[in-house]
Amino acid sequence: MKVAYWPGCVSRGFTPELHGSMAKVAPLLGIELIQLDRGACCGAGVIAEHSQELADTLNARTFALAQQTDGELMMNICSTCQGAQSECQERLDANSDYRAKINETLADEGLHYEKGLTNKNLLWLLVEEIGLDTLRSKVRRPLTGLKVGPFYGCYIIRPVHRLGIDSEHPRDRYMQMVIEALGGTVIDYAGVHKCCGFPIITMNKQASLKMAGRHIGDALDADADCLVVPCPLCHLNLDLQQPGAAKVVGRELGLPVLHLPQLLGLALGLDPKDLGMSKHVVRPTSVIDWSASVVAGAAA
Numbered sequence: 001m002k003v004a005y006w007p008g009c010v011s012r013g014f015t016p017e018l019h020g021s022m023a024k025v026a027p028l029l030g031i032e033l034i035q036l037d038r039g040a041c042c043g044a045g046v047i048a049e050h051s052q053e054l055a056d057t058l059n060a061r062t063f064a065l066a067q068q069t070d071g072e073l074m075m076n077i078c079s080t081c082q083g084a085q086s087e088c089q090e091r092l093d094a095n096s097d098y099r100a101k102i103n104e105t106l107a108d109e110g111l112h113y114e115k116g117l118t119n120k121n122l123l124w125l126l127v128e129e130i131g132l133d134t135l136r137s138k139v140r141r142p143l144t145g146l147k148v149g150p151f152y153g154c155y156i157i158r159p160v161h162r163l164g165i166d167s168e169h170p171r172d173r174y175m176q177m178v179i180e181a182l183g184g185t186v187i188d189y190a191g192v193h194k195c196c197g198f199p200i201i202t203m204n205k206q207a208s209l210k211m212a213g214r215h216i217g218d219a220l221d222a223d224a225d226c227l228v229v230p231c232p233l234c235h236l237n238l239d240l241q242q243p244g245a246a247k248v249v250g251r252e253l254g255l256p257v258l259h260l261p262q263l264l265g266l267a268l269g270l271d272p273k274d275l276g277m278s279k280h281v282v283r284p285t286s287v288i289d290w291s292a293s294v295v296a297g298a299a300a
Contacts, residue, residue, distance in 0.1 A: 017276025083155025140269030142183030191215030
């Protein structure tokens with residue numbers, strides 16, 4: 001399967017382990033990545049606060065680049081990108097005059113966005129394009145005994161209608177399905193569908209870290225070994241900021257947070273070093289001992 005691949009900004013900057021892990025995992029899943037190197041930032045909702053048209057133009061440009069490839073669809077690995085791009089695409093597809101205006105701006109680069117591009121986060125692609133049965137067949141190191149808490153964040157589950165979540169596409173349950181397909185144990189806890197706090201960190205860091213610390217604490221209380229996220233911005237707040245969050249909530253935390261491609265890579269048999277595990281603030285080796293078995297249990 002060929003896909004026009006949009007890694008987003010953060011995976012190539014703050015969280016290069018995510019971008020690198022996706023490159024390692026893709027061929028094992030039968031995915032050929034056609035990277036959109038010339039794509040611009042999705043805006044993450046921030047650019048739109050100042051200029052909706054600018055944000056829409058930037059995303060339309062990325063869509064147009066994707067449509068110039070021979071990829072079957074466009075794929076991203078950032079749920080913030082999915083949310084921002086879905087909103088933009090909904091606007092562009094609903095208004096031909098507005099779309100034509102945006103395309104006038106793109107014309108100088110020889111680009112043109114046509115209505116109807118399919119853009120899916122890796123999580124959606126795993127379930128809807130590859131399929132859970134195929135995913136199970138590719139597992140080489142079942143995550144037996146690994147207790148994983150899914151953390152969706154905001155942009156991949158809200159608003160429900162725009163993101164195509166319904167009875168036939170329960171996309172707000174896909175992470176649980178994938179964890180089980182990889183052999184792991186799903187941990188349910190209060191923060192599964194809540195905001196990580198990253199969007200407000202520059203405005204109210206105390207509140208942001210309190211949110212992150214509460215979710216991590218809830219997952220620990222539910223006996224999770226780790227969290228898994230489909231969003232690098234969630235990873236920044238839940239892993240990079242975890243020491244600060246621990247101070248704000250007044251308790252020890254120390255819960256590893258994995259990117260979705262890293263969890264996939266582990267189950268598909270890749271070495272943790274090849275998946276950038278050493279780049280995490282809270283090292284996944286604190287709960288995972290790959291020298292003897294999949295799970296060694298939480299460190300004392």
